[in-house]
Amino acid sequence: MEIKVINANGKAAASITASDDLFGREYNEELIHQLVTAYQANARSGNRKQKGRSEIAKSTRKPWAQKGTGRARAGMASSPLWRGGGKIFPNTPDENFSQKVNRKMYRAGLASIFSQLVREGRLTVVDNLALDTPKTKVLAQKMKDMGLGLDRVLIITDNMDENLYLSSRNLSSVLVVEAHQADPVSLVRFPKVLVTRNAMAKIEELLA
Numbered sequence: 234m235e236i237k238v239i240n241a242n243g244k245a246a247a248s249i250t251a252s253d254d255l256f257g258r259e260y261n262e263e264l265i266h267q268l269v270t271a272y273q274a275n276a277r278s279g280n281r282k283q284k285g286r287s288e289i290a291k292s293t294r295k296p297w298a299q300k301g302t303g304r305a306r307a308g309m310a311s312s313p314l315w316r317g318g319g320k321i322f323p324n325t326p327d328e329n330f331s332q333k334v335n336r337k338m339y340r341a342g343l344a345s346i347f348s349q350l351v352r353e354g355r356l357t358v359v360d361n362l363a364l365d366t367p368k369t370k371v372l373a374q375k376m377k378d379m380g381l382g383l384d385r386v387l388i389i390t391d392n393m394d395e396n397l398y399l400s401s402r403n404l405s406s407v408l409v410v411e412a413h414q415a416d417p418v419s420l421v422r423f424p425k426v427l428v429t430r431n432a433m434a435k436i437e438e439l440l441a
Contacts, residue, residue, distance in 0.1 A: 236351065238358045238430060243378040246360045249430060252437050258348040261341070268342035268417045271332035279328035286311045286319030340440045346420045347436070357381065357427050362390065367399035376407070379427070383407065387423035389415050391431035412436050 234257050238246045251257075289311035296307045313321045334342075350356035359379065364371055376383055388409045390397065401409045408419065412435040420426065428436070 234351075236356075236358055236433075238360055239379060240360045241362055241375050241379070243380055249358065249433065251433065252441075255344045255437055255440055256348050256351050258341070258344045260349050260352075261345045264338065264342045265345055265417065265421070268334060268339065269421060271334045272417050274330045274332045277330040279324075279326045279330070281324040281328065282326055283320040283323035285323045286313060289317070289319045291317070342417060343415070343420070343440055346417060350420070350426055355425055357425065358430060358433060359427060360430050362388070362397065362427070362429050363394060364396040364400055367396045369400050369403045372397070372400035372407075373404065381425050381427060385423050385425065387415075387419055387426045389426065389428045389432045389436070391429055391435050413439060 234251050234253050235248045236251045236256065237248050240246045286309075291310040293309050293311070296310060297304065299306055307315075310318065312318045347356065357379065362375070364375075373383055376386060383404055383406055385406045386408075388397075388401070388407065389412055390409065391412055393409070393411050398409055401407045408423070410419070412432045415436070
């Protein structure tokens with residue numbers, strides 16, 4: 234399939250031929266949902282800690298006699314049924330939230346996301362995006378010239394240019410990543426995605 238290419242000034246340039254398997258795939262909502270959920274789950278760390286009944290700093294003495302008081306039986310104040318008692322199946326720091334995603338599923342999910350970006354007109358391919366100086370104003374002007382504005386744009390480049398990275402740091406709604414760092418959550422979250430011509434070739438190579 235043919236994808237239009239623009240230059241850094243927003244003018245039309247020569248189009249490129251993209252792979253139909255990568256940019257012309259049908260939308261698979263179930264696969265994309267599984268991919269995004271697994272990616273977010275794998276980013277979680279086990280930093281929660283709750284105390285079980287053996288860790289509660291309460292006396293282990295029986296609160297009252299087993300019989301004769303008219304009250305329910307009670308063994309110790311650290312019981313999970315009591316206020317301030319231990320938790321049943323408490324969360325531990327070594328809790329594992331990771332979910333396994335097969336390599337073919339991951340590649341197919343990313344291809345489905347890229348295909349949907351092309352269909353919705355949210356994917357823009359630029360011939361080259363290089364800055365002579367690390368100036369935020371220069372990058373902002375280039376984004377406006379390309380018709381993207383500064384409203385949440387994901388820039389995917391083949392090689393991280395230091396001037397481009399430094400220029401984007403003060404733009405809170407702009408994220409610059411390399412081709413191998415493009416993740417499903419960012420691709421879904423950003424309304425507009427700007428990809429360089431060389432990054433397109435690298436994406437096709439990574440997802441082939």
